[in-house]
Amino acid sequence: MNRTSGRSSRARRTFTVTALALASLTVAAPAPANAAAAAPAFQLPFPCGEKWQLNSWGHAPALDMVKEPNQAGTDGAKLIAPADGTVVQSTYHSNAGNMIQINHGGGWFTTYIHLKTRSVSVNQRVTQGQQIGQVGATGPTSNGHPHLHYEQAFDSNGDGRASWGAPGTERVRPTFNGVEYGQSNGQEWNNVTSANGCSVAPVEGRLYREPSGTIAVVAGGAPVRFSSMEELNASGYEGAPFTNVPAGWLNTLPQSPRDGTYLRNAADGGISVIAGGAKYGLSHPEWTALGQPASINVPIRLINTYGAIPRNGTYLRNHANGNIVIIAGSAKYSLTAAQYDTLGKPAFTNVPVGFINRIGTDPTNGTYLRNPVTASVYLTVGGAKHGLSYDEWIALGQPAPTNVPIEWINTFGAIPRNGTYLRNHVDGTIYAITNNHKKALSYDEWAALGKPDSTNVPINYLNTIPNA
Structure with missing residues (x-):
């Protein structure tokens, strides 16, 4: 937990981690292997977009954190809750200095030491992104060097507490935004960017990953989730980068692609236009006539969920002549301009006449x-x-x-x-x-x-x- 100043001298750093152990701490077995599956969606305990360097030094899985670049701004940096929880400790410790511990439920705890200030009290409920204090250099084991010593812990012995501060305690490898850190001593992670409190705007065709490991591509404003890495790879995304998002973010988006979305089967290159819950497979001349619109690779499984006839109240526009038809009861009716106006000029989807022609009139x-x-x-x-x-x-x-x-x-x-x-x-x-x-x-x-x-x-x- 103590840190020397300057990157070049970090390898010569000395350790006094055992001095933090309290007499009341109990040695517990490591958290069970399945414990991580139940972990909250922890985010880095700093505001959205900030970049921090993480080091395990000689006390993995605990981490020391300094602000990038070059530690500037570490002292007094805003510290925020990585997940919802209840404060169970907020005190000054003789070795750790100002320290806070939060119970996040399900046996999960986080601990913060060497703080400059504490802005929460015991039994206070906090929400993810809420300020709980400031990073500092309090306590003798900080060596007077501003940094955050951070631990995640799992109550493996079920006593309702989580021991911290020394080898053999209940601390486990920290996970932020679905990425695990602290695997071994002497590791360093540079420019780790916080997603805590970020408002993520979905981008068409981009891959997003939740902490659970679920990966989806955005198509028509909706997340298309992949059932396996094999399906993701088969859809043409092998090795493609993804953006980490908080747990539950995918559910905040519309769950069905909007009308006028073009979906592509990577296996055969076939492109389908979606309208009213139905699909129409485009020929190459039809796709060209529509202006060669961009398409999103999705599993054929998704494309096959769409039927052939749009739902009631769908409006299709023949892109060649501008004629608009309304769909009701699997039938179409061609609208005059006056009729379209009377219906409120609803949104329509440009489609080839072949799509319209396959729909009957009865x-x-x-x-x-x-x-x-x-x-x-x-x-x-x-x-x-x-x-x-x-x-x-x-x-x-x-x-x-x-x-x-x-x-x-x-x-x-x-x-x-x-x-x-x-x-x-x-x-x-x-x-x-x-x-x-x-x-x-x-x-x-x-x-x-x-x-x-x-x-x-x-x-x-x-x-x-x-x-x-």
Whole structure:
């Protein structure tokens, strides 16, 4: 814990670490090998962006820290909590000088000695990034040289405390931002940059690593997590650098890539555009026509999670002619400029016409459409529509409708086409539609027909259709 001044003389430094041991300290076994898995997401105990030199000297895994460059600014440097916790010691020790110990929960402790000042008291709750004191040179074992002596410890004997300050105590190798230090005596780590309190802005295509070891690439503003190093390497990132981020940072981002993201399968080079939860594989001419947009390599596993047809309420724009279509019930409707304005000029995704052409024009049975002008909701089934009363909509479970122009709604007739099956949502009776008439089916008749899918409808709708 004592340090000579100047880098050239560090190798000749003498050690008095055992003098710090308190009579009450107990010798404990090293922390179990699995203890690190439960560790808090410790950050360097200094403000975001500061660079510090770490040395194990002859007391690994404990570390001495001085500010870079050339130790300037070490004396009086701001000391902040590396993780949330409760102060269990804040005192002046005869050898260590001003010292603080924090209990971070789960058996994990940190200890700070030689402090210039202490700004927390016993039983005080602290949060990560909160100032707890200043770095200094108090206590005879500092040799009058400003530095922070830092220890992480695990309560391996379960007595609710963590011994510190000497070999054989419960201190373990410190980890900051997921990187381990203090592996052996005589090691030095230069320009270790603090991420404590940093606000990290995600960058497209960059790899990020949480302390747990989880690595993700940002694509469309969302983290795409890799299930293994093999998958990461297969996606084209072998040897690529990553940015360390605090635990939980990945969860603060949107979890799905935004519409208009281009994902690339590194195995075959295929690029897909994403819109409304669906993918469309681009040909090379289509990709070129779109302006050769940048793409992000992701596992094929992710690409395969997307379907072929966008979700309800997705807007696609034919990049060749500017025409915009709205998607509802796996069908499309081409909008006029006035209709697009009436719908509020929602965001759209530029796509090739091939993507639009593979989407049909007949919504799936049980699609709910809403006229945004009157707020009327319509149930569509078999090419027909039924305007729902408020009570009918409630009785059907308040299904989510899609706002569409009334002109699309008006294209639907009153009676479903032949071969449509309607189900009275109250009593479960199923009706078959034939030649603009309905016929109630027995269970055996329905089963003999192969138990075709039916659409729940209100009884009032059924009553508008003549019996066969």
